[in-house]
Amino acid sequence: MTAEVEETIKRIQSQKGVQGIIIVNAEGIPIKSTLDNSSTVQYAGNVHQLLMKARGMVRDIDPQNDLTFLRVRSKKNEIMIAPGVKTI
Amino acid sequence: MTSKRPKSKEAHKIKGKDKKKENNFPTADEGASEPDHPDYIFPLVLTSATQELFGCRADEDLTGENPYKLLKKEDIVQDMKTRASVSDFSPIKQLVLDYPEEELLLVFDRDFTYGQSFYLVLTVEAKENILKPSVQGDDEEQINHEEEDEEMIIPKTPESRPWMSLGSEQEIEEESVTESRPRLRYKISPLLRRCGAPVCFSDRSALDGKEGFVECPSYQDKSFSIREMERHTAIQASSDTKHSSTQTLWKYPRNMWTQYESREFSPEEKEHHLQSENLKNFITSVLTRFEISLQQNHITDVFCDDWTALCEDDGALTGKTETQLKEYQSFMDLHFSKEKTISHIHWHPTISGVIAVAMTERLSLEERIDNSTKLLLNPSYILFWNFTDPINPQLQLECPDDVLCFQFCPSDPNIIAGGCMNGQVVLWDISAHVEKLQDTRSGGKNISNKLDKNNVTPVVRYCAVSGIENGHKAPITDIQWLPETFELSKLGIPVENPSRISVQLGTCAPDCCVLFWDLRPPRVVSQSLTDVKQKSEEKPLENPHGVPNTFKHLNLTWKPFIRVSLPKIGSSGEYSPLKFSLRDNTVDCPTGDKPPQNTDREEGCGFAQLRVPSAKQQKPLENISTKLYVGTEDGELVYTDWKIEKDNDSGRLLSSKPIHRLLVHDTLVNTVSRSPFFRDIILTVSSFSFAIWKEGVTSGPILRSACSKMLRTVGHWSLSRPAVFFIGKEDGSIEVWDLLQNSHEPSQSQNISSAAVTCISTSSISSKQHLLAVSDRLGTLHILQIPWTLRRSSNSERQIVKKYFEKEEERLEYFEKRQIQHEKEKKEMEAEQQRKKTEPVMPLKQEEELEAEALKEYEQFLALEKVILKNMGLLTETEDRSDL
Numbered sequence: 022m023t024a025e026v027e028e029t030i031k032r033i034q035s036q037k038g039v040q041g042i043i044i045v046n047a048e049g050i051p052i053k054s055t056l057d058n059s060s061t062v063q064y065a066g067n068v069h070q071l072l073m074k075a076r077g078m079v080r081d082i083d084p085q086n087d088l089t090f091l092r093v094r095s096k097k098n099e100i101m102i103a104p105g106v107k108t109i
Numbered sequence: 110m111t112s113k114r115p116k117s118k119e120a121h122k123i124k125g126k127d128k129k130k131e132n133n134f135p136t137a138d139e140g141a142s143e144p145d146h147p148d149y150i151f152p153l154v155l156t157s158a159t160q161e162l163f164g165c166r167a168d169e170d171l172t173g174e175n176p177y178k179l180l181k182k183e184d185i186v187q188d189m190k191t192r193a194s195v196s197d198f199s200p201i202k203q204l205v206l207d208y209p210e211e212e213l214l215l216v217f218d219r220d221f222t223y224g225q226s227f228y229l230v231l232t233v234e235a236k237e238n239i240l241k242p243s244v245q246g247d248d249e250e251q252i253n254h255e256e257e258d259e260e261m262i263i264p265k266t267p268e269s270r271p272w273m274s275l276g277s278e279q280e281i282e283e284e285s286v287t288e289s290r291p292r293l294r295y296k297i298s299p300l301l302r303r304c305g306a307p308v309c310f311s312d313r314s315a316l317d318g319k320e321g322f323v324e325c326p327s328y329q330d331k332s333f334s335i336r337e338m339e340r341h342t343a344i345q346a347s348s349d350t351k352h353s354s355t356q357t358l359w360k361y362p363r364n365m366w367t368q369y370e371s372r373e374f375s376p377e378e379k380e381h382h383l384q385s386e387n388l389k390n391f392i393t394s395v396l397t398r399f400e401i402s403l404q405q406n407h408i409t410d411v412f413c414d415d416w417t418a419l420c421e422d423d424g425a426l427t428g429k430t431e432t433q434l435k436e437y438q439s440f441m442d443l444h445f446s447k448e449k450t451i452s453h454i455h456w457h458p459t460i461s462g463v464i465a466v467a468m469t470e471r472l473s474l475e476e477r478i479d480n481s482t483k484l485l486l487n488p489s490y491i492l493f494w495n496f497t498d499p500i501n502p503q504l505q506l507e508c509p510d511d512v513l514c515f516q517f518c519p520s521d522p523n524i525i526a527g528g529c530m531n532g533q534v535v536l537w538d539i540s541a542h543v544e545k546l547q548d549t550r551s552g553g554k555n556i557s558n559k560l561d562k563n564n565v566t567p568v569v570r571y572c573a574v575s576g577i578e579n580g581h582k583a584p585i586t587d588i589q590w591l592p593e594t595f596e597l598s599k600l601g602i603p604v605e606n607p608s609r610i611s612v613q614l615g616t617c618a619p620d621c622c623v624l625f626w627d628l629r630p631p632r633v634v635s636q637s638l639t640d641v642k643q644k645s646e647e648k649p650l651e652n653p654h655g656v657p658n659t660f661k662h663l664n665l666t667w668k669p670f671i672r673v674s675l676p677k678i679g680s681s682g683e684y685s686p687l688k689f690s691l692r693d694n695t696v697d698c699p700t701g702d703k704p705p706q707n708t709d710r711e712e713g714c715g716f717a718q719l720r721v722p723s724a725k726q727q728k729p730l731e732n733i734s735t736k737l738y739v740g741t742e743d744g745e746l747v748y749t750d751w752k753i754e755k756d757n758d759s760g761r762l763l764s765s766k767p768i769h770r771l772l773v774h775d776t777l778v779n780t781v782s783r784s785p786f787f788r789d790i791i792l793t794v795s796s797f798s799f800a801i802w803k804e805g806v807t808s809g810p811i812l813r814s815a816c817s818k819m820l821r822t823v824g825h826w827s828l829s830r831p832a833v834f835f836i837g838k839e840d841g842s843i844e845v846w847d848l849l850q851n852s853h854e855p856s857q858s859q860n861i862s863s864a865a866v867t868c869i870s871t872s873s874i875s876s877k878q879h880l881l882a883v884s885d886r887l888g889t890l891h892i893l894q895i896p897w898t899l900r901r902s903s904n905s906e907r908q909i910v911k912k913y914f915e916k917e918e919e920r921l922e923y924f925e926k927r928q929i930q931h932e933k934e935k936k937e938m939e940a941e942q943q944r945k946k947t948e949p950v951m952p953l954k955q956e957e958e959l960e961a962e963a964l965k966e967y968e969q970f971l972a973l974e975k976v977i978l979k980n981m982g983l984l985t986e987t988e989d990r991s992d993l
Contacts, residue, residue: 052379052383090398
């Protein structure tokens, strides 16, 4: 099972322009990362908050709706966030 | 005030000794004066007999240090029995008998504290007390020891002991009130007749009326006063209890810190999560979204700002429309440049605002020959001009003859090398005057001050000239220092230059050779007699006053170490060079790839100390091209290699034949200049046309200009824009050619002076000010400001120009190919024609024959016509006959 995960990660990582990948659990604690530890922790913490806010907003407007993908484009680069499906 | 002391139980006999006694009680009835000894102590006198008997002789058995002796009770009783009343113990007979224990303590009272020399302790407790502390010492010590003991002793519950009377019950007895007589009893009863009668009780307040009560207030009776003599009160001291609390405020700041750590998983937990099924599903579901987004990003560059990329060339934005070269300053020297012309200009490499010009006579060759004597008296000069002073030159360099070209040494701006008309190479060292040049630059523009100071411009004499027989035989037309990155060995191989200063220079002259000179004293391989003699002769020769000794070792003996001759390709004779250009040169790219200057290098010292290193030590450099372009008198551009080869036949060192030559110009080439941006692009200018060449392209010039009506005298690349160069003309105008705009005509032309332009040089003082120095034939030096459009290059200009040159190169190639094809076709055509010629020639037809033929044809036609008409049924028979 980890092999598949590893393979997927490698696939994304090998795309052009991808700087790093971080997998985070529901609480925002990083599980796996291809970046260094301090960056990982920073990204994980901030992204978690942003995701909560974004998801909250989407659900607020339409309760049947849910957030599927979030792209944050900045001057220098872009961060792509995909939330997992929430059970219950 | 002493209170009554309780009577002592025992009566004692006291022998009066007053030491330490308080005999306050003279009561007779009590009889016994109170001793100050406690009850348990009984002082007694022991006779010597008794003492001997009990072994307690004073000062012998019992001493001050050891005053205690335990006496057996039985012995005492025995003694009392034996000696009855004589016994010393008789007074205490009863006490002894009552003593509970077996042994009594006898204490030798040396100091007579209790009145006698001995005393007997009567109670067990006292005995214990005395024995114990006495073992240990004083009373004070006793207390301390008791305290110490208390700390060490395990506290035990106090045992109840029988009450010991200390006299307090007597006090209580006295205080208590007892009846002294029986109480009197009175019975009062009313008369009988009153009894039994109905009585009605009612309430009456005591305060109603005056008779309700009888008052006996206290009053002060003056007649009677009792003075209280004694008061009996009891006092108890007690303190108020107070319960209070306080809290201090922490006024000053205290540093606090806290540290937190982000939550992380341990590796096992991570593993666990990674293994979970959930994660796998999640990843597979999310992957597609990611890939879509990444693809989107890949397709279009999201971060490209189209708006800013739109305006590449913001020339139009700035509104500066000046395109003309503005005149900034002009220098004309009245003393020296009367009949002279400027032959060469060179900006001072380090001091901004200083420019040097070489003045030469404005005479043709014939005139020179005619006036040669006069010329000898008129020395020629190189003048230094400074922007701050347009009238007086700052410095004059004296030359042995007219200098046609000169250059500052790139590594040391105080050394100037020049080539003269008589073929000599001259060296100047101006280190003594550099401060003056710098001062006047930075100093004020106080002209009056200057006039006072320098009415006379300082003259610097040259410090070395080459030997006349060794140098050129024709006027030196071009001189260039070799860059400090490399130097040439004897064979012309570029080797690494360890000293990092330019030590070599090259010259060319129309005597058909290019010479390379070295500034260092040559290695003497073999000393011939003449050499030694020369040296010894010249050693005492001092330089004339004021001339630095930098190049004394070269003076008059200087020889070139490489001579490159230019034999003609394909024919005999040689090319006569006028200008040459090396690939890694210092003229065209003064800011080229030089190594970082080490400023702690001593200036101008080392030339005499430097030695030409031996060939073994030198490291050849690979990337220096040894080929040079030479522009000749005949308008040819010769591409040759300066390396010396050894000719196998004769063993002499010969220079190699030029690689190729190109004839494109009609008259002599007056400029061969490399572009400062592209090392392999060369501009050659001759009188009627100019051409741009690319090194390596041998078929022809990349660009050749049209022939102009006005002679072109000089050309110069722009330092800041790769596509711009300046051409000077004979009518005193400057043409600015911008390859990006037009390549068939100049983008602008501006007239500077009335005489022909002799030399152009550019310098960038600052990023905002680029100056163009133009000299004309009348000896005036014009400084022009290059406008912003010519100064500022756009970002991609270099790329565009490069592409242009490449395109032109391709064009040339195409032309070549076409040429070849043309040739082929031509050959084929000729071959065909040849074939045609060899076929048999047809006889000429006579004119009659031709007519007969025509008639025959006509008849044939008529017959044909008849037949057709007959077939069609149109022709009648009558017409048929009449036609014939």
